[in-house]
Amino acid sequence: MRECGHDEDRAVRLVLEQQGEHPSQWAALSSVAAKLGCSGETLRNWVRQAERDSGARPGPTTAETERIKALEREVRELRQANEILRKASAYFAQAELDRPLKR
Known part of the structure; x- marks a missing residue:
């Protein structure tokens, strides 16, 4: 699958907004990735980094x-x-x- 052709921040925001509508974060990631036409793994990496940047997840910002x-x-x-x-x-x-x- 190709890299996401959309704005990284927008894609992360969509996942975070939609995770309550799915049974898991991975389900939200998969759904958004399919809509945007990008790899779920790429989108997962972006979400993880956004979580680290916000302090919600440990690790380097x-x-x-x-x-x-x-x-x-x-x-x-x-x-x-x-x-x-x-x-x-x-x-x-x-x-x-x-x-x-x-x-």
Whole structure:
């Protein structure tokens, strides 16, 4: 099934509004997903994230997840920069050792 072509917020709102009309949240998810022509699993993931963002479900919020990704990217970049500096330092130290002594 294709990804939902509708607004994520609207789809989540429809599920939350309609869950009282169904025996379970999954039944509401399936119903809304079929109406919108998207995957029930995609819609379930959106609803779970909306629940985390509102504090109704434990786990990282969207903002926290984005912050974690940014920090991980920054750590990767800093490690690369440190590796470059370490290699440059070793190169220049070796060049200094190889230089003839002045008398």
